[in-house]
Amino acid sequence: MGLSWMQYDFMRYAFAAVLVITPLFGLMGTMVVSRKMAFFSDALGHSALTGIAVGVVCGVRDTDVSMVIFAIVFALLLNRISSRIAASADTVISVFSSCSIAVGLAILSKDGNFSRYSGILVGDVLSITRREILYLVLIFVITLAFWLFGFNKMLAASLNRALAKSRNIPVAFLENAFAVLTALVVMVSIKWVGILIINALLILPAAASQNISENMREYHFFSILFSMFSGVTGLVLSYYVNVAAGPAIVILASAIYFATYLWGSR
Amino acid sequence: MRRKKYLFVFCMLAAIAASCGMFAKLYAGFRGSGGGLRVVTSFYPVYIAALNVAGEDGTVSLENLSEPQTGCLHDYQLTPGDMELLSQADLFLVNGGGIESFLADVGEAYPALNVVRVSEGLELLDSEGAQADEGAAEELEGKNAHCWMDTELYAQMVWNIADALSEADESHAQGYRENARRYCGKIGGLTSQIEEIRKEVLRKGSRTSVILLHEAFAYTAAQCGFGTAYCINLDEERQLGAGEVAEAIKAAESDGVSAVFAERQYGEAMAGTLEAEAGCSVYYLDSLVRGEYRADSYLSGMQENIDSIKAAWEEMR
Numbered sequence: 001m002g003l004s005w006m007q008y009d010f011m012r013y014a015f016a017a018v019l020v021i022t023p024l025f026g027l028m029g030t031m032v033v034s035r036k037m038a039f040f041s042d043a044l045g046h047s048a049l050t051g052i053a054v055g056v057v058c059g060v061r062d063t064d065v066s067m068v069i070f071a072i073v074f075a076l077l078l079n080r081i082s083s084r085i086a087a088s089a090d091t092v093i094s095v096f097s098s099c100s101i102a103v104g105l106a107i108l109s110k111d112g113n114f115s116r117y118s119g120i121l122v123g124d125v126l127s128i129t130r131r132e133i134l135y136l137v138l139i140f141v142i143t144l145a146f147w148l149f150g151f152n153k154m155l156a157a158s159l160n161r162a163l164a165k166s167r168n169i170p171v172a173f174l175e176n177a178f179a180v181l182t183a184l185v186v187m188v189s190i191k192w193v194g195i196l197i198i199n200a201l202l203i204l205p206a207a208a209s210q211n212i213s214e215n216m217r218e219y220h221f222f223s224i225l226f227s228m229f230s231g232v233t234g235l236v237l238s239y240y241v242n243v244a245a246g247p248a249i250v251i252l253a254s255a256i257y258f259a260t261y262l263w264g265s266r
Numbered sequence: 267m268r269r270k271k272y273l274f275v276f277c278m279l280a281a282i283a284a285s286c287g288m289f290a291k292l293y294a295g296f297r298g299s300g301g302g303l304r305v306v307t308s309f310y311p312v313y314i315a316a317l318n319v320a321g322e323d324g325t326v327s328l329e330n331l332s333e334p335q336t337g338c339l340h341d342y343q344l345t346p347g348d349m350e351l352l353s354q355a356d357l358f359l360v361n362g363g364g365i366e367s368f369l370a371d372v373g374e375a376y377p378a379l380n381v382v383r384v385s386e387g388l389e390l391l392d393s394e395g396a397q398a399d400e401g402a403a404e405e406l407e408g409k410n411a412h413c414w415m416d417t418e419l420y421a422q423m424v425w426n427i428a429d430a431l432s433e434a435d436e437s438h439a440q441g442y443r444e445n446a447r448r449y450c451g452k453i454g455g456l457t458s459q460i461e462e463i464r465k466e467v468l469r470k471g472s473r474t475s476v477i478l479l480h481e482a483f484a485y486t487a488a489q490c491g492f493g494t495a496y497c498i499n500l501d502e503e504r505q506l507g508a509g510e511v512a513e514a515i516k517a518a519e520s521d522g523v524s525a526v527f528a529e530r531q532y533g534e535a536m537a538g539t540l541e542a543e544a545g546c547s548v549y550y551l552d553s554l555v556r557g558e559y560r561a562d563s564y565l566s567g568m569q570e571n572i573d574s575i576k577a578a579w580e581e582m583r
Contacts, residue, residue: 005346008346008349008350008353008375009375010346010349010375011346119343124343212271212274212275214268222275225275225279229279229282229283233282233283233286236286236290237286237289237290238346239346239347239350240290240291240293241289241290241293242293242345242346242347242348243345244345245346252282252286255282256278256279256282259278260278263271263274263278
């Protein structure tokens with residue numbers, strides 16, 4: 001068995017993508033979990049369908065572009081509305097998410113042809129190209145810079161928004177920037193991970209890490225470790241067992257979550 | 267305490283990695299591990315045809331890319347295992363006509379792989395309106411690729427496979443051609459039954475149209491001489507809109523259609539609606555894209571189809 005999977009270009013690309021994207025998922029997941037944004041990122045993943053549909057309607061040649069643009073607009077809009085409407089954030093997200101999915105499904109299922117797009121639900125490891133890896137590296141660098149300069153401020157805002165504002169922290173800007181970064185990471189990975197489970201990749205490593213961490217440093221370290229471990233092991237497992245890579249990765253991340261939960265609840 | 271925690275994390279990850287390794291080892295193993303010419307087919311009907319031409323004496327190591335219950339491959343996604351299988355193949359037999367939408371990916375990954383379209387040179391019917399899949403050649407856009415449902419075209423596909431195998435393995439060319447001749451003889455038995463039906467249908471002339479609830483049946487209906495009043499391609503990938511249901515009922519009533527050919531798995535609900543709303547009788551046919559890996563499965567499946575068509579014709583005339 002060994003490294004026989006490395007002889008294929010598509011597996012090498014997938015491996016490179018996993019090495020770049022899983023630390024990002026681990027890193028961003030910590031903030032998503034701390035800020036209780038799991039539902040937000042889930043809705044963001046589902047908006048990919050609508051982004052593709054908008055691209056199809058507008059005759060865009062590369063629907064990936066419309067998907068990313070739509071996700072960014074969707075994330076910013078969600079942020080804005082959630083902070084202005086009196087209803088709770090999960091209600092607003094649910095309304096937006098359902099509406100967006102319905103529009104996407106209605107357009108894509110016209111003439112009974114939704115099956116053409118059903119592949120994006122479970123993801124396709126062959127869809128990773130060199131271009132996508134370059135995008136991932138770019139997003140990786142931007143996210144890292146954002147984390148280095150903005151993490152403490154983001155953390156302060158997540159603990160107490162009013163207090164953070166009083167200390168001249170640009171809370172709205174940071175929240176929007178984080179939402180846009182989450183949208184980018186989710187959209188660039190969605191084609192090979194799949195809409196149905198992309199959120200799990202963002203949430204599970206951080207949630208597992210939260211079960212056993214005692215401070216912020218550990219929280220980040222374990223989240224990135226669990227994310228990278230489940231990513232690499234899941235990808236290799238998917239090759240030998242012949243299943244889609246996304247679900248294999250999520251199953252391993254779930255196993256880690258349950259094990260840490262048992263350890264943490266002793 | 268902290269040391270214990272790190273030890274726990276290390277042991278947990280090591281245990282998961284070891285379990286994955288054991289699981290992968292149990293599961294792994296090249297599907298086409300036999301000797302001889304390594305041939306991979308794209309899906310069930312092509313596999314059955316190739317199985318009959320290759321014979322079962324081990325001259326050819328024959329593997330099917332998709333599972334026997336996958337059905338049509340319009341939106342099939344290649345898995346890592348498929349790519350590995352193809353990387354070791356000498357010959358890849360595909361139906362063609364746009365059914366295998368992943369061929370562009372295969373061509374890109376393995377430019378040297380010998381891919382043969384077994385429907386090459388066959389006269390394909392027009393599709394019910396859907397466009398051909400991505401990756402299909404321009405001239406195939408809007409064509410119906412389910413040509414194995416016409417026994418005469420199927421026999422030509424069998425000969426195309428025999429030619430492809432003979433070219434790839436000249437030392438056994440005679441055996442392949444002999445197998446193809448024998449198999450085509452059996453297919454000829456089915457063709458002559460269809461010819462009998464066709465003669466009677468053409469003699470009657472009027473009110474011989476049927477409604478088809480699967481595009482594949484357009485070939486069988488055309489070979490039998492039936493006209494098509496309405497055709498909806500109801501398969502695993504198609505969702506039906508309310509407007510289409512109304513159109514089909516209208517077509518059944520205006521053309522005086524008395525028979526509907528449907529596939530049980532996907533067309534039962536729609537067929538029931540036509541039966542109740544327009545008074546049509548429903549006859550279930552098999553599109554022959556699923557089944558067991560048995561050399562005679564096409565012959566027995568098509569014979570059952572012919573029996574159903576004979577029953578339909580008895581009522582129509």
